[in-house]
Amino acid sequence: MPYNNGQAVKQTTGIDANKAFWISLVLAFLVLAGWSFASPHMASPDEPAHAAKAAATVRGEFMADESEFKAGRGTFVLPALFQRGWELGCFAFHPDTPANCVPAIEGDLDTPSDVQSHVARYNPLYYALIGIPSLFPLSEWTFVAMRLVSAAINAVLIALTMRVLVQLRRPTLPLLGAFAAMTPMALFIGSSMTPQGPEIFGSLLVTVTLLALVFEPQADLLRSRAWILVVGTAFFALARGLSPVYMFILIVVVLAVAPSYRAVGELLSDRRFWLPLGLCAGLTVTGLLYTLLSGSLALGVVFPDPTLTGRDVVVQMVRNTDYYFEQILGTFGWGDTHLPMWVLVLIGGTALLVGTFGVAFSAWRGRVALAGVLLLSLGLPILVQLASFHEAGLVWQGKYVLPLAMMAPVLAGFLAAHARIGEHVNGAILRVAVAVVAFYQVVAITVNLHRYINGASGPWFEIIPDAWMPMIPLALVLAVFVAAWVVVVVLVRSLSYRAQEWPEESSAAMSATRATSSSAD
Template sequence: MPFRGVRLWLLAFAAFFLMIGGWALAAPYDGSADEHDHIYRAVGIWNGDLAPEPANAVRGSGAFVRVPRGLVVPDEPCWQFKPGMPASCAPEPTSDATTVRVGTGAGRYHPGYYAVVGVPLKLFPGWSGVLLARLLTGAGAAALLAASVVTIVTYFRRRLMLAGLLVAVTPMALHFFGAVNPNGLEIAAGVGLFTALIPLLLGRLDTVPRGLLVLAGTSAVLLASLRPTGLVYLFFGAVALFVPFRREILLRLWASTAARLWIGGVVLAGLVNVGYTLAFKGTDMGSAFRQPVTFERGQALVYVMHYWGEWAKQLVGVFSWLDIYLPGSMYVVWHMAAGALLVFGAAFGHWTDRWRLAVLVFGATGIPTFLQWWFLNETGFVTQGRYMLPGLVGVMIFAAWVLEERGLPERAGRSLTRLLLVTVVPFHVFSMLWAMVRWRSGLPDYGKIGLVSLWPLSRGWHPVVGSALPTLMLVVGLAGLAWLVWRLSVPVVTAVATTGPAVDLPEQDGRDDSDRDDAELATRRP
């Protein structure tokens, strides 16, 4: 029985949610960058601080909000930024609901995301609320990723875009899917947006499918609302896929009432985000990150370009408070996989494909790099690699689509997808176990750590639910995803009946379409 529709979505959602849930349950309180700031902002909304007055609250920016005392972290962190220090030195969150006033660096941010994840934090202060807020973010991300899988299977016969999705969802993305942080949901929205827009704008559809509109519209609204950077990625994604214009596509979209409503909703969400950001100075980073010296433009450019090596690592995985680095070879392998998709996508693509890839790459990396360079003396070094992921996931997915449409035959595409699958699955397992070692006992020197150290039940600090459960969730989720992708990567021959839906038929005689095409071409040669 082929995987389709709701059944496929449920299977994919379960796999992604288990993977994300493993990260959510494994991390200590405040276990990802700035998580306590986002928790303060979220619960503060439900204590009446929906739009707090901008103030010099944290690092010269932010605002003051009211939060339960049990969620407040010490002023001086004891393990953050210290890779050799375990998380056991920090106090755990408690259910003490006494309201206190604290500063948060996220106090000026758009309240939409925080109003949702703040509900469990308000109702269940302490570990219960924190874990539920993390899992709520993870459920949203898993829903978007599962919908992307359904879209790929439904609208692309060769399904090579699954390879792009595997490379796009890095361990760093999983880490933030399972954290209280809008950046994680923003990355998942980038995956959903590009997966839906490619068949909607570049496909051969005669109608405007409702499912594609819902996925594209929901993802676009999230990108337009969660963070100001999402508007940049949304703009460049639209430019890349709408230009050159295809008049028939635009007329078909405009003729759909649902499409017009979604477009209006995205525009409204973007305007609200811009208005709120300007009114509450949401882009003011304060003065804490400014360098002690003033850079000339040329010096600033060299400094920023030098830092790109660090950003590239952060795209794959530099966890917690940017103090958990993976072994260097893992970055090399993942960068090679991403680079292969991009380079071969550009090589096999038409000039319009190369134009679109160039626009997507420029929007995802060029704009953040330019802004960091131009405002280096005013803001200091504030850019991180994960901020670029919502745009770069589109690059990977589009490059895989180009290979599917222009380059690789079915057999080679299937092999590429499965090769990437068997590569990334152990990387995901190692990444979370490596982070758990750091939180449990601190990371010793490389010469003093071995594979035995990865055993999750070793002595030291453990999550409130124990280490076995999150490890099991990650492994089961990855196994489910691997099984799904392995099955879905098998090409199908679509036979369209005179009435009724398309029927998927298996390949015949072990030969795919590429073999038959090559044989037919050979008979035509003189």
């Protein structure tokens, strides 16, 4: 049976998808690169360990020497630069200590040295990419280059997400959901050396693509969407130990909210979808097998409290809920750089706005799915810790659940868009909300810069003597970051007005699709 009854529906925004991809790629990279320069070396949790793992991977060292450590932690033989990485975090956990305490990176950086890493068993795919700059002449710029490669990977995933979104017939509320999902914390992670970046933005891409396939099935877009799904799955499912679990939850939720199971059946019966679908399944199974066989969830640096009980775990994690929520929105550095409460309210309020639309205008299945995602975002971490606290202790951080939690605003955006609220209303909301997003993103990077230049309690309108500065001029970092977000606001504003002018034949096709959905339900 032809996919979507053979109906190919015209794109309504009039925006060229390839052009949208390249523009989004440039803007996303500029934003993430801004964050890369806005933090000193090793100012993201575990970056020394990730840098060492990456340098080892590109040199063919896939197994660390764990003979003197607990499982998951070991030593690689690497250039001395990567041992220096462990000496650069004098500011970590001390918010009032500016980054001018960091020693200079100089001297012989190439001498082979034993370098520890507690992510020694992580999947090597991501590290094989960000480790490439370490094969060139070594300097302090090596760490920056490795961050920028990570930023480029995540920028590609964001750009592909935008490519899928602009091809929707009703893109405004799904776009709002995507912007709400990309919290300052997500962008900070995406600018750092950590596989959690591809996990987060791979999850976003997979979520958006799957929802586009079931909410707006379009025969002429099936092939491109299917291969975009493969790319997202590769980076998502192979990123970290829990990624395959998040992938499974995501698929279940998408199937639960599919407007038409007949359309899902047509999708699965379309031969063009079989190879990409098989690759996605294979990648997910590979990620799961790697987690099970490699022991990549082992954390060799953790020494659990032997007096800790299961009840203690539950009580402590419930009490920490507000802190976990803050980490999802924006807690930078080694958990020591906090945003003002009013900024957190703006970030959370943006997600709440689109979530309210999703709940108000969706059917019962959509509301149950949204509630399920939120409850899993709170409950799954407790279950994971209950299964591992004897070996790992209480190590959970809110950012670990971002790949799942960010699904909520995206799903809400699709559910509300499917309800066919007037697109002129959606467009007005999107224009205001994205301006708010741009504002709090600029505030977030400014707070981060202030913390490292002057210290969290330092002055705001002067710079202390001998202050740390980014490796490119501070004014350039801020100017490019602000300019990128201004362009985002202008482009989204233009797209929102185009979306209000969708042609009549698209309206008819939408009505036909909704009629099919009703009969299937």
